Structure formats: C-alpha cells, structure tokens
Amino acid sequence: MNETKNGLRDGIPICLGYFSVAFAFGIFCVNSGLSPLQATLISMTNVTSAGQLAAIPIMTNGGTFIELALAQLVINLRYALMSISISQRLDNTMTTPHRLLVSFMNTDEIFAVASGHGSSVGTRYMYGLILTPFIGWSLGTLVGAVAGNILPAAMSDALGIAIYGMFIAIIIPVAKKNMVVLKVILTAVILSCLFAFVPGLNKVSSGFVIIICAVVSAALFAVIAPVEEK
C-alpha cells in the first residue's frame, strides 16, 4: 500500500504538467479541424506529446498511413531506449501482463521519475505513478479542446506556443551542458528550416521532414561524435 501511495505522490507534479500541455494540445486539435472527442481519443490512446503533435497535420492533410507510422516510429523511438533501460530495473512482481499494461504509459517524465526511484521498481509503485498523469493528459486535452472554442481568439492563439515552449525547456538545459547535443539540435533545426523555406523542398510533408531531419542529424553525430562509454 505504501508503494502505491509513493507512486501517487510522485505522479501529481507530472499530472499537473501534463494537464497544461494537453490543454494546449486540445486547442491545437480543434484549431486544426478535429472535434474535442477526437482530440481526447488521440490523447487517451497515445500519451506522447511530440508524436501526437506531429500526427495532427498528417491526419488533417490526408497523409498516408505509412507516413504516419514512420513519423511515430522515429519520434517515439526514444521510448524503446527508455523501455530497455527500465525493464532491467523491474522487480519480480512485474510479470508479463503487468509489463503489457505499464509499458503503455512509458513517457519521458514517468521514465525519469521511475528511474530515480531506488534500485528496483514494482507494480504497486508503477500503477500509482502512472494513474494521475494519464488522467491529467486525457482530461487536459478534453478541457483544452472544449475551451478552445470558448476562449477569446487572442488567448487560444497565444496558447498555441505552449507545447513548443515545453520542447525548448526539455532540450536547452541539456544542450547547455553538452556541446554535441547542441550541434545535433542546430543541425536538425537548419535542415528543418531548409525544408520549410526552400522552394521545392517545402513541398515535402511535415511527417517526412521530421523523420529526415532527425535521422540525418542523429546518425551524423552518432558517427562523428559517439556518446562516451560509461
């Protein structure tokens, strides 16, 4: 019981953060032509901010399923690494059925907090940890999508920048301390700007642009500046 409580306590700040980012995602969805129910279903079945954000233009512009699947694969590939890492720290209460359920909520923040929780992690702690973030993410999307239709345009416009603000908050502190990460980001940004502004290149659809920029930049620096072995 204690471990469930610990999990719930650690999940609350994630829940609050998710609520506000999901709120902005909900607004983004209705501005793109989705219904509040559709926006909420996307959040409840995916729970991935960057992946969901990239999916919306692909869906609303009639992109192919291959493009959508590849975009999700590349954007969410980091979760595979986190899953590998956390799978080695799960205790013996974490049987396969539990793993099938808990892995659904393996987000950046859940992974970060679970990794910081002692030497091993069990089912009680994990279920406590993932419960409120799931509610925050789903409910935030619904409230944002509904409020997006009610809020004055000046306000819902301004909230459109919130998700990008969160992305900046994730990458800048790491780039500040790690020169290679900074170069990885700058290379991806320069490529992405070329695809946005150069005639011809700007015809490439958004999902493929992210895939190309990210894979080229990450692969380039994985070759010329691989991460030091620990």
Place this chain on the structure above:
Amino acid sequence: MAYGEFFKYLAVMALVTYLIRMIPYVAFRRKITNRFVSSFLYYIPYAVLGAMTFPAIFFSTASLIPAVCGCIVALILAWFERGLLTVAVCASAAAFIFGLFF
C-alpha cells in the same frame, strides 16, 4: 474530420506508439553495446524536438512578432533551467501580451 478516416489514423498511430514502448519492456533483458546504435538513440530525441520546434514555433500564433517574443522568453527561461510548466506558461503569456500590440 470524418470519423471513419479518423479511426484508421488513430489505430495506426496508437499501435505503432504502443509497440515501440511495449516490445522492449517485455522482451529486453540486456544492455545495448553497439556504440553507434546507443549514440543514435541518445541523440534522436533532441534532433526530433529541435526539428519539430523550429521553424514551426514562429507560426504557432496568429502573427510573427508575438511568436518570436514567446520563443525568446522560452529560450531564456530554459537556459536558466526553469520547469517545463513555467517555460510553457511564460512563453504563452509573452505571446499573449505582445499579441495585443502587434
């Protein structure tokens, strides 16, 4: 968006996202030792977020100047390592305030 089309897209993205998370969680028991693969996996989130944020952030509000101001505020606060929520809210507030004038 029509629901028939929507549910096909939803199924594709939900399935891909779940499999990426679930398969290593259930199946993997050992560390990746290949240096290129582990480096690539380490760099990929930063490359993805960089490419997704720029230049899209400049078109995320109704006009350019509020977006640029919101972006600058976000960069400064992120540099000083403020939390995700603080950075996101302050960027929105800056975009809102400048949006009233430009």
